[in-house]
Amino acid sequence: MKTCMVVDDSSVGRKIARRILEELEFRIIEAKDGEKAVEARKSDLPDVVLLDWDTQVTDGCELFGNLLRLSGGDQPIVVICTTESNIDHISDALHAGSDEYVVKPFNRDAVVARFQDIRDSKISD
Template identity: 35%
Template sequence: MKRCMFVDDSSVIRKVAKRILGGSDMVVIEAASGLDAVEMCAADMPDVIVVDGALPDMQAVDFIRRVRAMQAQVTPQILISLVEMDVGSIMRAKRAGAQGYLLKPFNRPQLLERFRTLKAAA
């Protein structure tokens, strides 16, 4: 079973993602801050991480670099989540180790399609 972590200070975004992705083949875990997410990743690395591009406690690229520096059995696929298309932010995230991006607000088809491109959802 795959594990996905949504790192976003918006409980609404986390709940919507959990409702869309949660099921028999995916467990969705939530973190409201970058620091909480770093601790959770150190304890048990998820398969996929979607990180908000505007976390209140740390830059998304710093979070991505910290996760990439961890020694873990799993090497997660990472997406940065943005409210608008920002090529600079996307490129910085990719240089830090992200595989791509997700625009929010997202709906079920958009989120599932993004996860299919990562080979993380059926």
């Protein structure tokens, strides 16, 4: 079973993501902000991170850099979650190193479309 860390300052956002991703058979680690994500990441390397680009304490770009600096940090697949549908914003996230993105508010189909291939890939099984 693959592990996904869901980083979102919204408890509702985390809850929705958790329900969808658990249906896809991911084990979920939750973090409400960037600081908590880095702490959780130190003890548990997820296969994938669903990262809200606008988290409290640390923004997504800074958090992304912090996660990558940790040992093995370049291994998780990172899916940026953002309320910004502007192509420049999405481009910035992809250029920062994220592998995918999903625009909030997301629905089940959008998340399944991004995560089904990740679930079925050969990483960390």
